[in-house]
Every structure is written in C-alpha cells, then in structure tokens.
Amino acid sequence: MSGDDCIFCKMVADQIPVTKIYEDEIVLAFLDIGPISDGHTLVILKQHFEKLHECPPQLLGQLASCLIKIARAVASAMKPDGYNVLCNNGRAAGQLVGHLHFHIIPRNSGDGLFSRWPAYKYEEGKIGEIATRIRKNL
Ligand code: 5GP
Ligand code: ZN
Secondary structure, rough: OOOOHHHHHHHHHHOOOOEEEEOOOOOOEEEEEEEEEEEEOEEEEOOOOHHHHHHHHHHHHHHHHHHHHHHHHHHHHHHEEEEEEOOOOOOOOOOOOOEEEEEEEOOOOOOOOOOOOOOOOOOOOOHHHHHHEEEEOO
C-alpha cells in the first residue's frame, strides 16, 4: 500500500476526520475508532512506512519519545491497571492498516483481552539454531 490510498495518510493530510490526541511535525496520535478498551490510542509517524524495519532509526527514535509521552498521558487519564504497546507488522500479524502504527491499549485486571498466548517449548537444539540464523541476518 502506498501513501496515496492509505487511510492514515489521509488523516495526516486532514482529508478525513480523526480525534487527535497529539500532533507535531513528525508524529500524530489519535483515538482508535474501533477500540478494544477505553482510551485505545494509535501513534503514527506522519511519513508513510509500512513496517517497523522499514522505518529509519532516527525517525523511530522520535516516535518513541512521543510514545512515552502519550503512554504516560493515557495511563494518567484512564488509570488502567496496565497497558500494552502493540505494533502489528504484516497481515499475518494482524496489521490491517499498512501504515506503521503503535497501539496503546489500556488494560484492567481480568479484562480477558489477549487471554490466549499459545506458548510452547523448543525441541532440543532448536533454540540455538534459530538464534544463529537470526544473528547472521543482523
Ligand atoms: P492494525 O490491525 O492495522 O494493527 O490496527 C489498525 C487500527 O486502526 C484498528 O484498531 C482500527 O480500529 C483502526 N482504524 C482503522 N480505520 C480507522 C479510522 O478511520 N479512524 C481511526 N481513528 N482508527 C481507525
Ligand atoms: Zn500512510
């Protein structure tokens, strides 16, 4: 998906309405229109990148600074028991909007969100093989 047909780029360009939380030259934060908890907020770079690893580190750093500020504000305002910061990359990972974004999702004890976490154990030797494979790609 290019910036031209991207719904988040249209928000940045003020072509569609959005409930803004924070805006500067680089970052926009707004309330998710389909929240999974009250105060569910999205934080994006104004520039269009699809996935985390496609984003220049310096820009990601600037986004991270805002993410801290906005997470603090969401936590202070909504007073949840906790919150998740989530970044889906690719359709298989649940990314529906192809413009890099971070969810801040307020959480409360027993809310049942993300209750399934299908952890398993590696077979003998596999953890080392996988670590080697990833390190070779750094
Ligand atoms: P993803 O699944 O790509 O990580 O999350 C995309 C998020 O964008 C969803 O939580 C969805 O509710 C939100 N979203 C999609 N379209 C709009 C919109 O037009 N306005 C707002 N505020 N949020 C949107
Ligand atoms: Zn975009």
